Amino acid sequence: MPLPQSRALDRSAFLLAARGEPGPHTPVWFMRQAGRALPEYRAIRQGITMLESCMRPDLVVEITLQPVRRYGVDAAIFFSDIVFPLQAVGFGIEIEPGVGPVVADPIRDAAGLTAVRPVTPADVPYTTDAVKQLVSELDGTPLIGFAGAPFTVASYLVEGGPSKDHAKTKALMYSNPDLWHALADRLADVAIAYLSVQVEAGASAIQLFDSWAGGLSPRDYERFVLPHSAKVFEAMASYGVPRVHFGVNTGELLGLMSGAGADVVGVDWRVPLDEAVRRITAAGGGPKPVQGNLDPALLFAPWEAVEPEIDRILAEGKAAPGHIFNLGHGVPPEADPEVLRRVVERVHAKSARVPA
Numbered sequence: 001m002p003l004p005q006s007r008a009l010d011r012s013a014f015l016l017a018a019r020g021e022p023g024p025h026t027p028v029w030f031m032r033q034a035g036r037a038l039p040e041y042r043a044i045r046q047g048i049t050m051l052e053s054c055m056r057p058d059l060v061v062e063i064t065l066q067p068v069r070r071y072g073v074d075a076a077i078f079f080s081d082i083v084f085p086l087q088a089v090g091f092g093i094e095i096e097p098g099v100g101p102v103v104a105d106p107i108r109d110a111a112g113l114t115a116v117r118p119v120t121p122a123d124v125p126y127t128t129d130a131v132k133q134l135v136s137e138l139d140g141t142p143l144i145g146f147a148g149a150p151f152t153v154a155s156y157l158v159e160g161g162p163s164k165d166h167a168k169t170k171a172l173m174y175s176n177p178d179l180w181h182a183l184a185d186r187l188a189d190v191a192i193a194y195l196s197v198q199v200e201a202g203a204s205a206i207q208l209f210d211s212w213a214g215g216l217s218p219r220d221y222e223r224f225v226l227p228h229s230a231k232v233f234e235a236m237a238s239y240g241v242p243r244v245h246f247g248v249n250t251g252e253l254l255g256l257m258s259g260a261g262a263d264v265v266g267v268d269w270r271v272p273l274d275e276a277v278r279r280i281t282a283a284g285g286g287p288k289p290v291q292g293n294l295d296p297a298l299l300f301a302p303w304e305a306v307e308p309e310i311d312r313i314l315a316e317g318k319a320a321p322g323h324i325f326n327l328g329h330g331v332p333p334e335a336d337p338e339v340l341r342r343v344v345e346r347v348h349a350k351s352a353r354v355p356a
């Protein structure tokens with residue numbers, strides 16, 4: 001059942017664009033907008049682990065709001081991590097500073113699956129508390145809830161940590177497809193459960209991160225991954241909130257990822273947005289709103305070089321029924337917050353609709 005929300009929220013630039021309706025300006029937010037690029041984030045996280053901070057609503061609320069205040073973005077993203085719901089049910093996974101998620105006992109056999117179970121609201125009362133507080137403090141600014149897609153989360157559980165080639169994960173698909181599908185199915189349930197907690201507490205959109213799916217061929221994606229991500233989108237459909245899907249290097253997969261059930265397709269910097277719209281449309285299901293796609297590396301270029309890139313992306317985004325401006329991937333920790341603030345300012349100024 002769609003949940004009630006305020007009119008200001010319903011008519012926010014972000015939700016209008018996500019539904020493909022015209023709005024006051026092109027909305028903008030940044031993947032990984034909360035985090036180490038912000039001095040106020042580094043200060044508040046001093047001596048507190050990522051896991052601890054995710055369990056403290058006061059910290060989650062403050063960290064989620066920091067980029068909204070600093071950058072003036074059109075959406076907040078809930079502060080958590082894609083592996084957090086597994087930590088919350090006692091699966092042996094830690095987030096190591098400077099590394100990322102690390103797994104004590106990587107999954108090798110069916111016995112390893114038993115610890116992979118979905119959260120219930122009772123497992124994560126602090127998540128519900130933090131979302132509720134955020135929705136009230138954010139007022140008309142939407143809160144995006146998120147989860148990791150089955151493939152990307154599986155890659156950490158199978159590899160044991162971050163990996164460039166995901167070789168063990170791909171080898172598992174071919175050597176033991178039954179185990180692979182059983183794992184991915186459980187991870188779909190994990191994502192559904194965590195997204196549902198966030199939406200039921202008031203999040204007004206969701207993003208399913210399949211960050212590393214771009215390492216797969218379309219054929220492998222279709223066989224091994226798509227059915228599981230589709231299960232997540234299908235389960236979330238009844239809430240009526242926009243569902244965003246994103247991965248890096250997914251130019252060859254955009255049509256399939258759209259077909260998995262996304263309402264909005266995230267695009268990295270490798271494919272221009274107008275070309276992305278063509279690929280999504282060609283795959284069937286009509287044109288859809290897109291999200292992206294400034295190369296994060298541009299944040300380190302002189303401002304004179306950034307401006308025309310922003311303008312180009314805004315022009316290419318017009319090919320879609322709705323455009324949510326974002327980076328093509330997450331904010332790098334070394335990024336200058338002032339540059340991000342100027343990006344938001346320019347996107348708003350350049351895309352402002354003159355009232356008729």
Ligand code: 1CP
Nearest residue numbers: 031032033034035050079080081082099100162209211330
């Ligand atoms: O202690 C720290 O500050 C460690 C850095 C950090 C942070 C700030 C990690 C470890 N996770 C997070 C929070 C986080 N993770 C958010 C909320 C912040 C925001 O977006 O504003 C989100 C949305 C994520 C999602 C996430 N975690 C993804 C998908 C997005 C993406 O960047 O592609 C992935 C792949 C992860 C895994 C992860 N967690 C942390 C790191 C450093 C990584 C990547 C490791 C790798 O390279 O494989």
